[in-house]
Amino acid sequence: MKRSLLYGAIAAVIVVAVAVAFVVPNLFVQRRPAPQEIVVGAVLPLSGRLSEIGIYYKLGYELYISEVNKNGGVYVKEFDKRIPIRLVVYDDESDPTKSATQLERLITVEKVHLILGGYSTPLVQAQAPVAERYKMPYITAGLITSGVHLTEDGKRRYQYLFGLLSSIKNLALTTIEMLKQEIDAGRLPKPLKIATVNENTDHGREYLAGLKEGARKYPGYFEIVYEAFYNIGEKDFTPILTAIKQSGANAMLNDMRLGDYITMHRQYTTLGLCHLVVSYGPRGPEGIAIKELGTAAENVFGGQWWSPADPRPEVQEFNRKWEAWVRERNLDLPPEFYGALAYEAARTLVWAIEKAGSIDPDAVWKALRTLDSPENGLKPSIVIGGVIYFPEETGGQINNPILLAQVQDGKPVIVYPKESATGTFRVNKC
Amino acid sequence: MQLIDVTFLFISSLLTAGLYALSSYSITLVYGVLKIVDVSQGALITLGAYIAYTLKTLFDIDPVVTSLIAAPAFFAYGYFGHYEIAKRVLEKYSGGRVLENSLLLFFGVLLALTGVTYLVWKGDIKAVNTAYTLAAVELFGLRIYLTRIVIFLYAIVVTALMIYLLNRTYTGTAIRAVSQDLESSLACGIEVEKMFRTSFGIACALSSAAGSILTLALAFSPIIGIEFILIAIVVTVVGGLGNFTGAFLGALIFAVVDSLGVLIVGPAYAKVVALAMMVVVLVVRPQGLFGERGRV
Numbered sequence: 001m002k003r004s005l006l007y008g009a010i011a012a013v014i015v016v017a018v019a020v021a022f023v024v025p026n027l028f029v030q031r032r033p034a035p036q037e038i039v040v041g042a043v044l045p046l047s048g049r050l051s052e053i054g055i056y057y058k059l060g061y062e063l064y065i066s067e068v069n070k071n072g073g074v075y076v077k078e079f080d081k082r083i084p085i086r087l088v089v090y091d092d093e094s095d096p097t098k099s100a101t102q103l104e105r106l107i108t109v110e111k112v113h114l115i116l117g118g119y120s121t122p123l124v125q126a127q128a129p130v131a132e133r134y135k136m137p138y139i140t141a142g143l144i145t146s147g148v149h150l151t152e153d154g155k156r157r158y159q160y161l162f163g164l165l166s167s168i169k170n171l172a173l174t175t176i177e178m179l180k181q182e183i184d185a186g187r188l189p190k191p192l193k194i195a196t197v198n199e200n201t202d203h204g205r206e207y208l209a210g211l212k213e214g215a216r217k218y219p220g221y222f223e224i225v226y227e228a229f230y231n232i233g234e235k236d237f238t239p240i241l242t243a244i245k246q247s248g249a250n251a252m253l254n255d256m257r258l259g260d261y262i263t264m265h266r267q268y269t270t271l272g273l274c275h276l277v278v279s280y281g282p283r284g285p286e287g288i289a290i291k292e293l294g295t296a297a298e299n300v301f302g303g304q305w306w307s308p309a310d311p312r313p314e315v316q317e318f319n320r321k322w323e324a325w326v327r328e329r330n331l332d333l334p335p336e337f338y339g340a341l342a343y344e345a346a347r348t349l350v351w352a353i354e355k356a357g358s359i360d361p362d363a364v365w366k367a368l369r370t371l372d373s374p375e376n377g378l379k380p381s382i383v384i385g386g387v388i389y390f391p392e393e394t395g396g397q398i399n400n401p402i403l404l405a406q407v408q409d410g411k412p413v414i415v416y417p418k419e420s421a422t423g424t425f426r427v428n429k430c
Numbered sequence: 431m432q433l434i435d436v437t438f439l440f441i442s443s444l445l446t447a448g449l450y451a452l453s454s455y456s457i458t459l460v461y462g463v464l465k466i467v468d469v470s471q472g473a474l475i476t477l478g479a480y481i482a483y484t485l486k487t488l489f490d491i492d493p494v495v496t497s498l499i500a501a502p503a504f505f506a507y508g509y510f511g512h513y514e515i516a517k518r519v520l521e522k523y524s525g526g527r528v529l530e531n532s533l534l535l536f537f538g539v540l541l542a543l544t545g546v547t548y549l550v551w552k553g554d555i556k557a558v559n560t561a562y563t564l565a566a567v568e569l570f571g572l573r574i575y576l577t578r579i580v581i582f583l584y585a586i587v588v589t590a591l592m593i594y595l596l597n598r599t600y601t602g603t604a605i606r607a608v609s610q611d612l613e614s615s616l617a618c619g620i621e622v623e624k625m626f627r628t629s630f631g632i633a634c635a636l637s638s639a640a641g642s643i644l645t646l647a648l649a650f651s652p653i654i655g656i657e658f659i660l661i662a663i664v665v666t667v668v669g670g671l672g673n674f675t676g677a678f679l680g681a682l683i684f685a686v687v688d689s690l691g692v693l694i695v696g697p698a699y700a701k702v703v704a705l706a707m708m709v710v711v712l713v714v715r716p717q718g719l720f721g722e723r724g725r726v
Contacts, residue, residue, distance in 0.1 A: 239439055
């Protein structure tokens with residue numbers, strides 16, 4: 001009897017202790033006061049060699065944030081109110097070392113609530129570890145190389161990195177998909193014999209890996225008859241072009257920097273070479289290339305991560321907003337993918353704040369992690385394919401298709417995918 | 431690979447050598463006369479390219495003409511401005527560390543001038559398009575780039591002019607004397623400082639000309655001069671430091687080895703073959719294949 005009383009007493013003490021531990025503290029917890037504004041920081045190349053592009057990202061972020069603020073700000077459930085956003089941008093002078101330092105300063109000195117990503121692979125590569133160290137979700141529209149998202153053994157490199165630009169490998173795969181359609185339609189021979197020359201970097205290796213993966217996917221459709229890597233800034237492509245001529249290829253699919261593309265394609269044209277299809281990876285339909293190559297650029301096609309020529313209504317709506325936005329600032333900057341995808345990066349961050357109901361970086365990060373597939377993605381969107389998502393298998397890098405644009409009659413024409421196409425693909429007559 | 435392709439590659443690489451030769455002359459001259467390596471000439475190559483681009487865009491002036499227009503201005507800069515920079519090094523370190531310090535100083539000047547180029551023209555890729563950019567000359571069934579022929583002929587003319595200047599004029603003879611024996615030159619009454627200034631003036635004019643001419647064949651960005659100056663160093667080491675004929679022949683050898691290297695080890699490693707050649711030359715014949723110590 002005495003023992004049962006003792007047990008009863010112990011049980012009662014435990015119950016009371018648990019109740020005190022869980023209930024009492026909550027009686028004294030006060031809700032965090034809502035901040036006057038949500039401070040979002042970004043480090044961009046506003047001076048130095050990348051400054052002409054850095055400004056696009058700043059304007060893209062500002063444009064979306066201005067739209068949010070016009071509606072009173074972003075609704076944060078934790079505070080049950082709309083809070084305006086203030087963007088703080090630091091300049092990294094296009095220098096990776098400064099880029100990392102400036103981001104750290106934003107987080108530790110400026111004490112921003114959240115951050116948005118920078119531009120260009122080396123600068124984002126420098127910033128990503130800083131974001132990871134401070135556990136800040138980092139959405140970038142300025143990184144293509146998948147090697148930053150994934151480790152060599154295919155694991156996610158950074159948990160807090162989310163990329164809005166599809167990989168260069170995806171560009172190669174998209175190219176293969178389009179060419180397969182052309183082969184199936186009888187407009188290209190089967191197998192298509194490919195010569196490929198790629199820059200001697202991760203970028204170039206990734207493109208080649210994509211071509212090979214695509215060729216393996218469709219046995220009998222493609223045969224890679226010549227492959228080579230070249231060093232960026234090559235002055236004389238004659239030996240490579242001679243080897244390509246020898247290879248008997250009828251398609252040339254390269255991954256090159258703009259300057260190398262112009263230099264090589266001039267030499268290609270002067271030597272009188274001709275292939276049924278010619279691509280320089282992400283290069284081809286740029287204005288400067290069309291201007292400097294003239295008719296030699298005709299029918300060259302390349303990948304684009306976004307295009308203002310995309311006929312989808314949401315893209316045209318964005319173009320109008322962008323044009324008005326830059327006009328107000330007396331700037332002459334036509335819509336480009338830099339600004340458009342920066343706008344989408346800011347939109348994704350605001351969506352994540354709303355979804356999390358909090359400005360706590362951890363909660364926002366968890367919300368972003370739910371965008372793990374096209375089905376669970378953020379839509380509609382002006383990105384190609386219309387959905388923003390960050391799959392785990394690509395290390396948080398969006399995996400949407402890429403636009404393929406071809407120079408036709410001196411102008412870039414979107415030829416793939418079908419829903420964004422403004423013209424049909426042309427095969428060279430050799 | 432067929433014989434006709436190898437022949438074509440050989441001819442093409444010989445023509446490309448014109449580009450390398452032109453870009454190496456300024457380093458050759460400055461080293462020959464002052465015994466310092468002026469890597470900042472790379473930035474003047476870049477400036478020459480951007481001036482050619484600007485004049486072509488604004489006034490449709492051909493880069494060959496631009497090279498002649500810009501040369502006097504660059505000569506003046508070399509004579510009055512660039513020399514003053516070098517002089518400070520020469521005066522301060524005349525005790526024997528001139529070469530090391532000149533390398534550091536001119537590397538700084540190279541970065542500063544490249545920064546100016548970024549500031550003015552930004553970092554975008556530029557290209558110059560002329561009426562003959564895509565033209566070719568048919569020769570025994572081979573298509574040869576017309577731009578390369580123009581560049582090669584330009585290089586031949588510049589080489590001939592430099593050889594004439596150095597061997598047949600008083601200024602040239604004085605420059606050679608200064609390069610061979612400074613003290614005797616002073617004793618003979620040669621205005622040594624004037625010869626130093628003149629050498630810098632000619633070097634800067636040559637660099638700007640090389641920059642203008644390279645736009646005929648290549649797209650470029652502000653780092654083009656840095657790329658060319660590295661090639662120029664290889665070319666001058668192989669050909670013989672401070673020797674114009676050697677530099678021209680060094681450029682020919684470099685271009686041929688680079689081209690054939692692509693066929694043997696692939697384009698990514700062809701430069702390794704060319705650099706290995708430089709190392710071998712340095713070990714076996716430190717003064718270069720065609721060089722004699724202290725000779726311009």
